[in-house]
Amino acid sequence: MALHEKEKRRRGGLTRTQFFLIAFICSFAYYVFPGYLFQVLTSFSWICWIFPKSILAQQLGSGLYGLGIGAIGLDWSTVSSYIGSPLVSPWFATANIAAGYFIFMFILTPIFYWLNIYKAKTFPIFSRNLFKSNGQTYNIPAIIDSNFHIDMVAYEKEGPLYLSVSYVITNGAGFASLAALIVHVALFHGRELREQSRSSFQEKTIDIHTKLMRRYKQVPEWWFLVILLPSIAASLFACQKFNDQLQLPWWGLLLACAIGFFFTLPMGIITAITNQAPPLTTITQYIIGYIYPGYPVANMLFRVYGSISTVQAITFLHDFKLGHYMKIPPRTMFMAQMFGTLIATIVYLGTAWWLMETIPDLCEDPSSIWTCPTDTVFYNGSVIWGLIGPQRIFGDLGTYSAINWFFLIGAIAPVPVWLASKVFPKQDWIRLVNMPVLIATMAAMPPATAVNMSTWIIVGFLSGFVVYRYKPDWWRRHNYVLSGALDAGLAFMAVLLYFGLGLEGVGLHWWGNELDGCPLASCPTAKGVVVEGCPVHH
Template sequence: MADLRVDDEISDECPVKQVDLTVPKTDDPTMPVLTFRMWVLGLTSCVLLAFVNQFFWYRAEPLSITSISAQIAVVPVGHLMARTITKRVFLEGTRWEFTLNPGPFNVKEHVLITIFANAGAGSVYATHILSAIKLFYKKHLTFFPALIIMVTTQVLGFGWAGLFRKYLVEPGEMWWPGNLVQVSLFRALHEKTGRPKGGTTRTQFFLMAFICGFAYYIFPGFLFPLLTSFSWVCWLAPKSVLVQQLGSGFQGLGIGSLGFDWSAIASYLGSPLASPWFATANVAVGFFCVMYVLTPMSYWLNAYNAKNFPLFSNDLFMSNGSVYDISKIVDSNFRLDVTAYAKYGQLHMSTFFAMTYGFGFATLSATLVHILLFHGRDLWKQSRSSFGSHMKLDIHGRLMKAYKRVPTWWFLAILAVNIAAILFACSYYSNTIQLPWWGVLLACAIALFFTLPIGVITATTNQQPGLNIITEYIIGYMYPERPVANMCFKVYGYISMTQALTFLADFKLGHYMKIPPRAMFIAQVVGTLVSVIVYQSTAWWLMGTIPHLCDTEFLPPNSQWTCPMDHVFYDASVIWGLVGPRRIFGNLGPYSKVNWFFFGGAIAPLIVWLVHLKFPKKNWIRKIHMPVLLGATSMMPPATAVNYTSWIIVGFLSGYVLFRYHPKWWERYNYVLSGGLDAGTAFMSVLIFISLQLPGVQLNWWGGTSDKCPLASCPTAKGISVEGCPVF
């Protein structure tokens, strides 16, 4: 068998060049995997990341700590455990013999620890439902039905992943480009290399970055919050609404605004150090066009009465510019009171918020057309190769045949139990969840239908079209005026597919690193369940501990607990669920013309493709990626201008300057720096909360407030009166 593997290694190449150059073609099946230290470090990483990420979830700058932090941090701990834990064999001579220390800390243990960390690093989207019901609608919700929603939305994706793993994991053509970053990092951390002369090892550099990030965050996090959004343009004319609209990093265009706060830089778009320059450039162009061309044009031309509302806001408004009181249109059955809505008036959004939905429509159609035009032929060839009877395994597939597969019935059992639990919850807690049984089955059908085609797109192009708008649209028309039903349908139809793709990507990572499939399955299931419990427990604790959590009406101006992500999710539940798409974007609504963005999104990649055909030698034309460009501002709101300007600058310095002019440094330290800053910022933030913010310690001085552009949120239409704003 060993000789066969050597021959395979010499004679076989992977069908994808990037994989062939990056992934090792060897394996050691005797390497221990499910070890004591793997369980300790894996579960610890999962719990810590789940707690910290949920802790950041409600904050004004919701930093997401990725698994890279744990991936790097556990290396010295793993080696320390291998040197210090007893090597004694327990129950020796029996079938149950085991040891707590089977030898040196190895890469396969490290991969499984990272899988646990992935489970803790990926947020539980269903937490938005809990926040919307309890904190915004202020309705009663008990822990148990909330737990059912949280668990089922996360675990349901295992079913779809099990059904399609044969087509999306085993074929070499399905290569999941995002995994190559982690494969490279694993190799860097485990393949022995000497310390460069005058330099540091990766572990030493990580510790330095961690300490610096930890020590520095006390300034933007508590002592000097102005560093989060340094909007100096506002100071030029402190009484001018126009100047503050231009300069505010939080509520305006953010011209000249910079953030010297890692949590603000990495909070919505992820670490800029992990973004390739190609993607960063597309985001930068898209942001510039939307923020500095279309937004000013729409606002100052007064499209949709834009001047009645703030330039940039995720609030919902009445026609006179005052914030819409949603409680006045919700009846006792938690549905839309049609009579009250007719009396109270139509729902309005800031022009930027309405445009955000328009670009969401455009991104969806652009993604489909772009993939068809630029990748259609390759996808067809790869699909025929993957799904046909002549499908061949590459070297990695043949090496993985040494391990037992996960039986399909394991996945089907999880799928059946989950659907049964969802149907039970929707039936027993019908007044709270609102989603009927046919809605559950329809959501599952949508997820089942889209997992394979979107999985093929993701596995070959690293682009993942979202289903959130489509699911909201469908249930909004079929079952209107029920906000919780809309939220649950979106989560079961959209997030279960996203979770399936996450599980499949992890399976492919295990495939590359030669992890036994059953060990990978156990780590995924246990990690997912543990992370859900930690996420919900942390959210429940914060809801009960922090007064007026998410309620900006009662929170102090500089509060970190404004919940921008939950606020947007709640607004979406009002728009698509409570009021319904027909009264917003349909024939009964004020924004029906926004549907033209679907058409525009479909045309945009066609134009790029035709230009590429005209000038085939201009390689830069193919790098114009319209789905990324049109979807650049998809996180706005809740993300603000300063999040983007700072992210783009750091991404340029990392992905272009360092990568081009200092490639060795970039290759050795770039991802390590990102992980160190993530981890250091996170731990200092938790320490600040426990030691300073929870006891109520506050600093009142000039630098104790961020942005300092109070007039940026003022309307500018004549006769509109808002507290704290001038009347024109």
């Protein structure tokens, strides 16, 4: 590799380090525009500008509050904020995501909305908020008692909780994707799993990378146990000692760990193949919500231990796989991961504490840049699944009980693909149809919006098809470098803008900084529904 770098330099080409610096500087300089000077570049919804008084047009064209038809974001943060960089996703996975997005966003969502299924027209077509039956925002604090439990008297007075049609479909997709994950892995990778399991127990050397890594001392299993067992013990102690605050009983913690352990293998397989995987958030919240309803904090903790632990495990494996191919000693990689985790935890906790102390109305002021979409969805999830409970929303006492059929749909979906791959074995493209990834497209929405998904798909297709096809050697050499440079440049400029201008309240107030420019996209279209800032239909 080093000789190749020198050869490229002699021919007048750029080394990857030089390319990284150039891309980093360009990303750093460009983010001044979408990050401060011309923020409408984050979601360029041109249809809303053509039809400024049409609710329908703005519902169709809004990239942040609608279906996002024609909307595009000329901002790397719009592209990579929620499902990662499209540059590192294989093209077939991008195609699966695009197909799933088209089906759910442009077919199912409009059908549900314009047929007024579940009173969909009473609420915005796309929203992460929670609503009452009259279209007003649900008053969540009113149904929480002093111990963070549900106040049933207040809940009966407030009435049942409703979701926007996109939020309903997102939950349905979450149900289906988990069922599809299990069935897909069993059908397509069951034999491979058995063979790999046998070979691992027999300690057979599989490839050249494994042979080369034999030179280094492996990480002994007791190192992992030293991390795992005290962590579980400390978590159990915290749950028991501070049960009034945390609400999660000891058996809930162990059940969450068991769920994470069970799903790590199938999720790891899908992630290794597609760089995408359906999240476990829905199923973990669903399980504890049924078993232990009325406890929102317990629901959040169960979600963290059951789903985030799996994500962290796969990230850990990803780093080890990178070290495997880069020939980094496993023990060195292990220590780097441990120290990195420790440092990141301290920095995250300190940053969160500082933000809560210094920014008034954090995540609550819609006019502020600190709208916290991910945290809002996390909080709303604890209300849906924990405080009120799935039985009162998706169960026999709820409005959306029919959404449970998505479990069956997800379980059936991989079967026709598997059968087609057996009937037509020479058609290799059939095996590239990955139902867990296709169905899980909506899992990130919300907090991801239409413009996030559509722009991600566009960039993914351009990078994976056009550029790779016509410049394959250059693209293989610079693809990951470009992705990292874009991320780094954006991050540094975002921090600089906030500390240099944001803390002082220095902002530009003009039409170019009015995000989306689609004020009517969130308006209901049902007759007689009164929402501030929206016309009333008669």
